[in-house]
Amino acid sequence: MKISRGDVEHVANLARLELSQEEMEALTRQLNDILTHMEKLGELDTEDVPPTYHVLDMVNLFRPDKVGKCLQQEEALANAPDQDQGCIRVPRVLEGS
Amino acid sequence: MTTEYEVVIGLEVHVELNTDSKMFCSCPTTFGAEPNTHVCPICLGMPGVLPVINRKAVEYTIRAALALNCQVAKYSKFDRKNYFYPDLPKNYQISQYDLPLATGGYVEISVDGKKRKIGIRRVHLEEDAGKLLHEGTGPKTSLVDFNRTGVPLIEIVSEPDLRSPEEARLYLNKLRTILHYTGVSDVKMEEGSLRCDANVSIRPLGSEVFGTLTEVKNMNSFRAVERALAYEVERQKEILERGEKVERETRGWDENRRITVSMRGKEEAHDYRYFPEPDLVPLEISRDWVEEIQERLPDMPDERQARLVRELGLPEYDAEVLTSSKDLADFYDACVKHYPEAKTVSNWVMGEVLGYLNEKGLEITDLPFRPEDLAGLLRLIDKGTISGKIAKQVFQEMCKSGKAPETIVEEKGLKQITDESEIAAIVEKVMEDNPKVVEDFRGGKEKALGFLVGQVMKATRGKANPQLVNRLFRERL
Structure with a gap:
């Protein structure tokens, strides 16, 4: 087992996912299965293959520094469950204590 | 016996690019x-939606990196930095992790007259986050403004080469000057286009191992940086002196209370799970592009400072002040082009011009007159049209109205009186009105002459030629 139950709990916490005991166990098993499957790739001889950082064989896709249209404030806030003074209102996340 | 400690500081500076x-x-x-x-x-x-990279932001990053003596990468890419905080609508920030745009540079600072090279570990490009408003928004909520979200931001990470809070301030100041010269950012700390975090640790002098560091945030001015670091160094010393251990954590500077406060444990916060941004293809930076940017890079402050000393014979101090911003250096150079007495111009720029700007809280680019107008003013003194004292009055008027000095002298009738008979009449009147002072002078009191000359200047509202007045008195006494 490459991935422990603790790893799953840790990642779930970082991703703010609330998981039941059953889900936790199922995910631990599934993640390990995925890793085992991926290990098959390790059987390939990649000695002469250059490393790659991206799946697309493209580089340098740029746009010019030109200003275009923005959304109206009402449009930007349309999906916000709560708003005030043109801003989105969110629960406060305390950085200090 | 108390242990001597060595301070180890590294700065992470974020700068918004002005694309x-x-x-x-x-x-x-x-x-x-x-x-x-x-x-x-x-x-x-x-x-x-799909993000597309702003080419100018990449160009500006390379320009900044070259100005900081960095190596520009041949191959670079963007990564996702994952964290939950409402200033980011995506729950990740597009940043750069293992392949930043540039690495391995340095900034030279001068500490007590000695030059020190402060290493730059890396310069990378990322997107800025939004702004959270906490004040007056109710106790349990914050307001989010996403206007700043996605503004190009570069992060400049120094090596842990700084050995005191003062060095940190000097480094930050130099960094700001250099970036301002490159024109890639406004570098205004008040507007948040330059922000600074610090990693601080201390270790017994001579030790090779680093101490446990704390990260200090929320320093909103240059002075705050020096103060916060000084406080943090003292706090860590006290902990070690008590035989306790410094905890690795993030601390925020509280400007009102002048202390640093624990914000959160560092380990948890730094679990960012970086991975390559799949929506953006990598960058291959051609050497031609880097060279092209290098060629268009303006002279940096150190070079200009050296040139003012070498070519114009200015004192080091003058050269340093005059090159403290590119706009000021450009203004000075333009003045000297029209009036080649380098030191005279320097005295006026450092004295009158900077004095006025500091008093009004303005920038050199806010002056309503041109460099050639200041040159014109100095020529008026040389020609004897106005005295140095009147020139200062004309200067103030130039600052107010932006009018040419010749026009102001004309309109206000400030032309120096050089007609000998006209001044002689006033000299004689002053002698008549002040017989006692005249006696004092004849009795050997040199100072009395000053008073008499002053009376003439007062009567002419400063327009009499002082040398002429002096001569006329001496002839008569």
């Missing part, structure tokens, strides 16, 4: 707009 549009979309970057009006589906992180 017209954002990093990955075409929203404007201008400061101070109504909340959430400079946003679009891309910077709001709506599903299905």
Whole structure:
């Protein structure tokens, strides 16, 4: 087992996912299965293959520094469950204590 | 016996680039707009949108990196930095992790007259986050403005080469000057276009191992940086002196209370799970592009400072002050072009010009007159049209109205009186009115002459030629 139950709990916490005991166990098993499957790739001889950082064989896709249209404030806030003074209102996340 | 400690500081400086549009979309970057009006589906992180890299932001990053003596990468890419905080609508920030745009540079600072090279570990490009308002928003909520989200931001990470809070301030100041010269950013700490975090640790002098560091945030001015670091160094010393251990954590500077306060444990916060940004293809930076940017790089402050000393014979101090900003150095150079007495111009720029700007809290670019007007003013003194004292009065008027010095002298009738008979009449009147002072002078009191000359200047509202007045008195006494 490459991935422990603790790893799953840790990642779930970082991703703010609330998981039941059953889900936790199922995910631990599934993640390990995925890793085992991926290990098959390790059987390939990649000695002469250059490393790659991206799946697309493209580089340098740029746009010019030109200003275009923005959304109206009402449009930007349309999906916000709560708003005030043109801003989105969110629960406060305390950085200090 | 108390242990001597060595201070070890590294700075992480974030600088907003002054491109017209954002990093990955075409929203404007201008400061101070109504909340959430400079946003679009891309910077709001709506599903299905695709970011596209602003070429100018990459160019500016390379320009800044070259000015900081860095190596520009041949191959670079963007990564996702994952964290939950409501200033980011996507729950990740597009940043750079293992392949930054540039590495391995340095900034030279001068500490007590000695030059020190401070290493730059890396310069990378990322997107800025939005702004959270906490004040007056109710106890349990914050307000989010996404206007700043996606503005191109570079992070400049120094090596832990700084050995005191003062060195940290000098480094930051130099960094700001250099970046200002390159023109890639406004570098205004008050407007948040330059922000600084610090990693601070201490170790017994002579030790090779680093002590446990703390990260200090929320330092909103140059002075705050020096103060916060000084406080943090003392705090760590006290902990070690008590035989306790410094805890690795993030601490915020509280400017009102002048202390640092624990914000959160560092380990947890730094679990960012970086991975390559699949929506953006990598960058291959051609050497031709780097060279082209290098060629267009203006002279940096150190070079200009050296040139003023070497070519114009200015004192080191003058040269340093005059090159403290590119605009000031340009202004000075333009003045000297029209009036080649380098030291005279320097005295006026450092004295009158900077004095006026500091008093009014203005920038050199706010002056309503041109460099050639200051040159013109100095020529008026040389020609004897006005005295040095009147020139200062004309200067103030130039600052107010932006009019040419010749026009001001004409309009206000400030032309120096050089007609000998006209002044002689006033000299004789002053002698008549002050017989006692005249006696004092004849009796050997040199100082009395000053008073008499002063009376003439007063009567002519400063317009009499002082040398002439002096001569006329001496002839008569």
